Amino acid sequence: MSDTAATLTQDRQKLEMAALSAPAVIFTVAMIAFPVVYTIWLGFQHFSSTGKQSFAGLANYSKLISDYEFWHGLWVTIALYVLSLVLQLVFGVWLALVLFHAKRLPGIVRSLFISPFMMPPVVAGMMWLVILDPSLGAANYILQSFGLPPSDWLASPSLVIPTVALIDSWQWTPYVALIVLGGLQSLPPSVYEAAQIDGASPFRTFQRITLPLLLPTIVTAAILRSVDLLRFFDIIYITTQGGPGNASNTLNIYGFRVGFEFFNIGYASALMLTLTAIVFGAVLAFNRLRGAVAW
Amino acid sequence: MKARMLATRLALPVFVIAAACAQAHAADFDWMKFKGKTVTFLANNNPVAQALLTYKADFEKLTGMTLKVDGYQEQQMRQRLVTVMNANSDEVDVFMTLPSREGEQFAAAGWYADLTAMAKNEVAKEYDPAGLSQALLKAATFSGKLTSMPMNIEGPIFYYRTDIFKKCGLAAPKTIKDVEVAAEKIKACDSAVTPFVSRGLKPAVAYTFSNMLHNIGGSYIASGKSNLCSTKGKEALDTYSRLLRDFGPPGVVNYSFQQISALYRSGRAAMAFESSNELRTVMEGGARLKDTGLLPFPAGEAGHVPTTIGWGIAVSSHSKQPEAAWYFVQWATSPEVQKKMALQGIAPPRPSVAKDPEYRKWIDEEPVRKEWQAALDVLATKGSSEVGYPIVANPQSREFIGQAVQDLILKQKTVDQACADADKALDALIALN
Numbered sequence: 001m002s003d004t005a006a007t008l009t010q011d012r013q014k015l016e017m018a019a020l021s022a023p024a025v026i027f028t029v030a031m032i033a034f035p036v037v038y039t040i041w042l043g044f045q046h047f048s049s050t051g052k053q054s055f056a057g058l059a060n061y062s063k064l065i066s067d068y069e070f071w072h073g074l075w076v077t078i079a080l081y082v083l084s085l086v087l088q089l090v091f092g093v094w095l096a097l098v099l100f101h102a103k104r105l106p107g108i109v110r111s112l113f114i115s116p117f118m119m120p121p122v123v124a125g126m127m128w129l130v131i132l133d134p135s136l137g138a139a140n141y142i143l144q145s146f147g148l149p150p151s152d153w154l155a156s157p158s159l160v161i162p163t164v165a166l167i168d169s170w171q172w173t174p175y176v177a178l179i180v181l182g183g184l185q186s187l188p189p190s191v192y193e194a195a196q197i198d199g200a201s202p203f204r205t206f207q208r209i210t211l212p213l214l215l216p217t218i219v220t221a222a223i224l225r226s227v228d229l230l231r232f233f234d235i236i237y238i239t240t241q242g243g244p245g246n247a248s249n250t251l252n253i254y255g256f257r258v259g260f261e262f263f264n265i266g267y268a269s270a271l272m273l274t275l276t277a278i279v280f281g282a283v284l285a286f287n288r289l290r291g292a293v294a295w
Numbered sequence: 296m297k298a299r300m301l302a303t304r305l306a307l308p309v310f311v312i313a314a315a316c317a318q319a320h321a322a323d324f325d326w327m328k329f330k331g332k333t334v335t336f337l338a339n340n341n342p343v344a345q346a347l348l349t350y351k352a353d354f355e356k357l358t359g360m361t362l363k364v365d366g367y368q369e370q371q372m373r374q375r376l377v378t379v380m381n382a383n384s385d386e387v388d389v390f391m392t393l394p395s396r397e398g399e400q401f402a403a404a405g406w407y408a409d410l411t412a413m414a415k416n417e418v419a420k421e422y423d424p425a426g427l428s429q430a431l432l433k434a435a436t437f438s439g440k441l442t443s444m445p446m447n448i449e450g451p452i453f454y455y456r457t458d459i460f461k462k463c464g465l466a467a468p469k470t471i472k473d474v475e476v477a478a479e480k481i482k483a484c485d486s487a488v489t490p491f492v493s494r495g496l497k498p499a500v501a502y503t504f505s506n507m508l509h510n511i512g513g514s515y516i517a518s519g520k521s522n523l524c525s526t527k528g529k530e531a532l533d534t535y536s537r538l539l540r541d542f543g544p545p546g547v548v549n550y551s552f553q554q555i556s557a558l559y560r561s562g563r564a565a566m567a568f569e570s571s572n573e574l575r576t577v578m579e580g581g582a583r584l585k586d587t588g589l590l591p592f593p594a595g596e597a598g599h600v601p602t603t604i605g606w607g608i609a610v611s612s613h614s615k616q617p618e619a620a621w622y623f624v625q626w627a628t629s630p631e632v633q634k635k636m637a638l639q640g641i642a643p644p645r646p647s648v649a650k651d652p653e654y655r656k657w658i659d660e661e662p663v664r665k666e667w668q669a670a671l672d673v674l675a676t677k678g679s680s681e682v683g684y685p686i687v688a689n690p691q692s693r694e695f696i697g698q699a700v701q702d703l704i705l706k707q708k709t710v711d712q713a714c715a716d717a718d719k720a721l722d723a724l725i726a727l728n
């Protein structure tokens with residue numbers, strides 16, 4: 001076959017491939033692009049409480065600056081995010097190590113430990129709502145049977161964020177552990193053999209070898225959890241609806257209420273786009289960190 | 296403007312009655328007129344809709360239409376409705392609505408079809424629109440337009456444990472002061488039970504608090520301004536929050552109907568102020584059947600002004616087949632269907648159904664049902680449908696009422712501070728009206 005004929009065949013193949021994949025690409029782009037573009041457009045609209053719509057320019061965004069609930073929601077979102085992420089990464093790594101070294105019935109142990117994140121968040125929220133009920137729940141019963149004072153848990157403005165963070169960590173720490181476990185299993189055995197020959201203690205081995213080598217995996221887990229945690233919604237909606245008062249009113253909950261309970265879709269869109277920008281910012285920051293810790 | 300609105304709201308039920316008496320077209324009415332059509336019903340998956348949909352097949356057989364049910368929990372139903380309505384979509388023909396909550400807002404947004412003409416011209420002989428609760432019809436009438444037909448009648452009522460009251464030497468409370476005295480005595484007499492429980496969850500507070508405010512003689516708005524800092528308003532805020540703070544369960548700020556019913560049903564509350572709809576849930580298992588007394592919420596300085604609301608069933612203004620949709624609305628609110636629903640514990644919005652011998656027999660089976668019906672009769676005759684501020688942004692107004700009550704329960708503000716902050720925020724909402 002001549003060069004020209006070969007080139008023509010290649011070009012035709014490329015064209016065919018492009019034609020075959022085009023519907024899927026167009027569909028995917030449309031499904032992602034349309035809601036985003038529509039939300040951006042909504043963010044520039046003003047919806048009166050009677051549903052009348054008008055162009056608002058940047059008014060929805062300038063309103064954010066003076067909106068106490070927005071800044072409070074941002075603070076709650078970040079506090080919940082940082083607390084939950086730290087808990088899930090610390091305990092996720094610990095759980096991964098436990099699972100990695102589990103000698104007896106490893107399959108059963110792993111299935112048991114990772115089962116919480118298979119539970120729908122709404123079910124998890126309902127379950128913890130019952131357990132943490134200050135009057136009827138098991139949590140206070142256990143505390144009191146050990147002579148400890150009962151707690152208001154989700155009903156206390158000062159405890160609600162740590163409590164929600166604990167619920168989310170109960171559910172998602174096994175997910176982090178599963179990712180870290182994958183990382184642990186891929187670590188080269190040669191470095192551990194060398195450390196053993198040098199007489200390194202288990203703690204020293206963890207500190208100087210395991211943790212640095214696991215960092216890219218941990219950062220990946222952090223990215224995945226960040227996306228979810230910054231959009232925290234379901235468990236809060238089920239357990240507190242943003243209360244008591246507005247103590248657990250995250251940006252996502254606030255946006256939902258503004259949009260679907262107070263029917264101000266324009267301002268809710270501006271809130272949600274701001275939250276999306278924060279999520280993107282966090283992901284980008286972690287991506288840079290992942291580049292820095294790669295080995 | 297307000298006077299005109301009031302006049303039209305008062306005039307409409309009269310008009311409906313007159314129209315019903317005329318029923319010029321009743322003789323020509325044909326249930327099969329829209330045979331073959333499909334009506335989509337956006338339903339709240341609550342006991343009212345559940346009871347109604349038990350008879351879905353009857354509607355389809357009667358009309359030859361297909362009823363497509365799109366059922367969600369209350370919040371999700373509204374979420375779906377907002378999406379559909381904002382898109383001017385005809386996906387939903389009929390939807391459930393709470394006129395006391397979103398009526399002003401949905402009416403102002405033009406989401407309700409005007410049922411006035413259909414209720415006049417397209418009614419079956421047996422429909423009897425005049426037999427529906429006039430108070431509820433009035434509550435569903437905005438700017439002279441009838442926006443929904445009542446499906447049930449409900450409101451918060453007072454549940455109390457007769458055995459605990461007897462043990463502590465107490466009589467059934469007649470006034471709000473009696474409730475406070477009873478709570479104090481029960482706290483000393485039986486430390487194992489929570490003396491009093493009602494709603495503390497922020498968005499849910501207005502439902503029960505409104506009854507307290509109105510019984511005390513307070514009002515939400517006076518001279519176009521929020522009135523929570525009036526003497527009566529402050530008294531209502533103080534009394535309601537004090538009862539929950541000093542005599543309520545721990546964590547009451549997260550309590551809505553689910554938690555209240557569970558606490559009372561388990562025997563761990565002596566008094567509960569909760570919806571009449573919760574009777575069935577509270578009586579599940581039968582443990583509270585013989586030791587519960589029911590009353591309208593005890594009187595305040597203004598006597599009994601109970602909160603009376605009802606779910607309504609409305610036709611979407613975007614529906615392309617409003618007349619077929621109306622046939623479903625009419626069937627769902629007909630005396631026959633409402634009687635069947637009443638026998639499942641859904642309080643009927645028709646006095647005629649409440650007097651029906653079969654329904655009376657069901658009521659007479661248990662003393663607690665008799666007390667329930669007696670309380671509902673008071674709700675039907677003396678009730679106010681004002682839950683939160685009577686403004687377009689009613690749902691948002693409930694947030695600020697709830698916030699004020701929670702601030703007091705959690706001792707984060709004084710009564711003066713809480714009412715002043717609420718009034719400031721609510722004045723801004725009223726100004727948008």
